Amino acid sequence: MVQKYGGKSVATIDRIRDVAGQIIENHIEGVGLVVVVSAMADTTDELLRYAKLISSNPRERELDMLLTAGERISMALLSMAIWDSGHSAISFTGSQSGIITDDVHTRARIIEIRASRIISELQHGRIVIVAGFQGVSAKREITTLGRGGSDTTAVALACAIGADRCEIFSDVDGLYSADPKRCDDAVHIPEIDYETLFDLTFFGAKVVHPRAVELARKYNIPITLASSIHKEKRTMVKSKAMEGTNFVAISSQEEIFWVSTSADRKEIEEILNHLDKSRTNIRSPYLTDDGNLAHLSFWVLPEQADEVKKILDEGKYDYETQMVSLVAVSGYGIAESSEAMTTIIKILNDGKIPFAHIGTTNR
Structure with missing residues (x-):
């Protein structure tokens, strides 16, 4: 089994000791364990x-x-x-773990x-601890996987060693229908499918990184x-949902x-090639053509705004920008449901909430 502990799980010496105790309990039960850890809370921001x-x-x-x-x-x-x-x-560091x-x-x-x-150490009965978020290139240069990279490290290692499952621990006991830190009536979700979880994380849920979800879906790695810290509840990620429109979160x-x-x-x-080469993570690209010109729209997170503007300015392309908010409603079959779209528009109209764009994904 692979376990991953986020920054808040290892934020202090006491929490590190608590995590060690939890790992040892599994080890005593005879579970072979690879444990991926993030940097202690706020360490990465402090180093930046x-x-x-x-x-x-x-x-x-x-x-x-x-x-x-940090890791x-x-x-x-x-x-x-x-x-x-x-x-x-x-x-082990990422490079010592063989993450290329x-x-x-x-x-x-x-x-x-x-x-x-890693496999050799497991066979000798050791618990293997791996620094998340990092690897090494063929040029023997240390590399990082970007924010959320420790989740990706954990799922990738689960694929590589043939683990039965991957458990991802944070300070939140699984997934909720809304952010429980903002909504007192948020409902805990005990099970969810990969596709809906990907949408939720892609559009802002912080419980796991979308790259890790996509990798787990591709190789059918069960995720928990x-x-x-709070051990009463958890969310199991399964491969398929029941048919029919089903609002989740x-x-x-x-x-x-x-x-x-x-x-x-x-x-x-050319624009898309430049953005791809720079690994700019553009989201929800939408392209139309009126016979004269092609029209492209997409969005990125605020921290990549300067990078996008630099690419477009250097190419002397004409473009327009807006800083807006985004709310995503995720669930199995919502994209194909006219009822879901009607309900969303009614809520916006009844609340007199302005909106610039409503769209769906193909998941």
């Missing part, structure tokens, strides 16, 4: 702050060297805590995992979403950067 104090535009290679230190601290402390409790553990990526710094993609060293982004541009087809192709 240091980088910005040194340089307004730090080199991405050096950012990767700096930011991977290395967590993995070593957790391994120490397990040893101190009388059990055997070993900690491409050579794009700060947003690398995993190419393969050479897990022989749970809390390492709402997710949101307080701000998104909406971009629209019109150009001939060749220029639109």
Whole structure:
């Protein structure tokens, strides 16, 4: 089994000890364990702050060297805590774990995992602790997978070692119909399918990263979403939902950067190529053609706004932007349901809530 513990789960020395105890309980039951850890809460942000104090535009290679230190601290402390409790553990960085990526710094993609060293340690009865969020390129450069990369690390390792399941622990006990920190009447969701979970995380739910969900769906890795602090509830992710329209949950982004541009087809192709090469994570791209010009719209998270504007400005493309909010309603069959769309529009009209765009995904 692979377990992943987020930053808040290992935020303090006491919490690291608690996590070590939880891991040991599973180990005593005879479960072979690979444990992926994030950096301690706020550590990555603090390291980024240091980088910005040194340089307004730090080199991405050096950012990767700096930011991977956070996960290395967590993995070593957790391994120490397990040893101190009388059990055997070993900690590995991403490169020591055999996580091979491409050579794009700060947003690398995993190419393969050479897990022989992990498997060997498991066969010797050790608990293996892996630093999430990081890997190594074929050029032997340290790389990072971008924000949420520890979730992706955990699912990828589960695929590589043939794990029965992947358990992802955070400070929230699974998935809710809305953010429980904002909505007192949010309902806990005990089961959900991959597709609906992907939509929720893609549009703002923070319980797991959408890259990890997509990878788990592709390789049919069972996922459990749970809390390492509040252990009463959890959410199981299954492969299929029952047929019929079924509302599940709402997710949101307080701000998104909406971009629209019109150009001939060749220029639109150039724009998309530039965005792809820079690994800009454009979302919900929509393209139409009126016979004269092609019209492209998409959105990105605010932290990528400057990157998008730079690409478009350097190409001297005409474009318009808006900062807007996004609310997503997710559930099996909603995209094909006229009833769901009618209900959404009625809610907006009754509440006199203005909107700029309503669309659906194909999931």
